[in-house]
Amino acid sequence: MSKQLHALKRTAPRSGDQYKVGPPFEPSKSTRPIYLCSTNQKVFPIIHARVDRGYDDINGIWIGYKRNYFTLVSSFQIENKSNNIFLTDSFNTINDNGETIQILYFTMKLKAICCEDDKEVPLVQHTAKRDNGPQVPPPEMTVIPSELPDHEIIKQTANIRNGEKVASYNKIFITDIENIEMLEPRSILRTYPNNQVTKVCKYERIQFSSSLNCKRTPTTNKHFRLRIELFGVSTLEEKFMLSYSETPPLIIRGRSPSNYDLKIRAKQTQEAKKAEETKQ
DNA sequence: TTCGACACATACGT
């Protein structure tokens, strides 16, 4: 097959090539201080996050398709601390009145923000059944610290059904807090709301809402950022955003047939190659 | 033009 024809071939829906690392998340930014309860030492949460499916870098611009799924993973750790610190210590933050607030547990949430007006836009999550299953907003998850698994792991863990495989891979993403009574008195895990907690948030089959308007004007695009937020929960009614990490601005292509023209896509790929060659 | 619904195609996991 000639190169020309190859460039004009779509990637099949179930091809492993649909998995590729997307726009890199910027370093996490703290929005509220966190202190160790034992020593009052100020500590810094580091959010790890990566897009694993659904975005292409075309001429230096990150592009996704409104009709297509994307996949994203996130986790966090405390800078310069072992994850085991959760077994022995807990954390405080400060509310708007300057009062010390105990953090009972941490949660993470995925959001999308429109850059033009700084407003949140809705995301939806499907099941593998797509149209035949429920459609919900991506859930906020209760989390403990963990490293982020590699891109290849995310690719390998998609759509597995074999029970043994599922169980072994599950250990990467969730864990059970066992023997709460055996934990040190100060362990934050004692105040977690459930025994089952998330180590790595895996957001699969995420899409922008079908009602999203991707266009700023008929000829210009809106821009969006994907954002992971880390919260400290103090009571059922009160939680505090502690840190967030977000992608650079992205463009979402809508359902217009022009967005599906292979010749246009090939041309863009050629231009991207040229731009790269010029750089070197 | 846009969106919900349904249809088709095709690589993947078992």
Added chain:
DNA sequence: GACGTATGTGTCGA
């Protein structure tokens, strides 16, 4: 290697 799934995208019609 056959069979059932999952998912990009083509299409119809309101």
